[in-house]
Amino acid sequence: MLYEIVHQAQGVTLPSFKEKLRYWGERISALILIPMAIVFYLILNKWVSGDWFRFLDYQQENWGNSFSYFATNIANIVERVYSWEIRLAIGTWLPTAVIFFVALAIILYSINRLPISYTAYSFAYLLISYSPSWLLSAPRYMLALFPLFMGLALLSQRYKRFEKVLDISLVLLLALYSIFFFQSIVF
Known part of the structure; x- marks a missing residue:
């Protein structure tokens, strides 16, 4: 009153x-x-x-497939990179392992730069997405995690060299995986 x-x-x-x-x-x-x-x-x-x-x-x-602890799944994914057939290692397990750590780094960078709700959602989404025991689609799942792209935009805005390195890396990876696909090296 x-x-x-x-x-x-x-x-x-x-x-x-x-x-x-x-x-x-x-x-x-x-x-x-x-x-x-x-x-x-x-x-x-x-x-x-x-x-x-x-x-x-x-x-x-x-x-x-079952729902299990994400850290165990990541350890299994990294192990599969070294112990499975090369096509699965390069086409599935290596990108799955790398994208987890890249996504985690972007989320950590975004902590004080994006709304806390986006950061909390990103952590929960990342951990839940990496909880299936036989995870084949993690890179595809991460494409739906919209705060990652905001974090990449913030990184690119702050570090101009990062933007150039990112652009070149993505083009080279696209070309490399396209060649791998057409040569039946990856599925």
């Missing part, structure tokens, strides 16, 4: 209840969007198969 009286005396108008409701409604709606999508997916599983988590059984049965 005193707060309102002081601000009204200074000519400052306070937001109305409707404005406050709209302000908080937009933020809460954005906040619950991802959990609601997960709930919807679980409800869909229950409706289709009769079990909320039947998708986990399908992953285990068809691909031998």
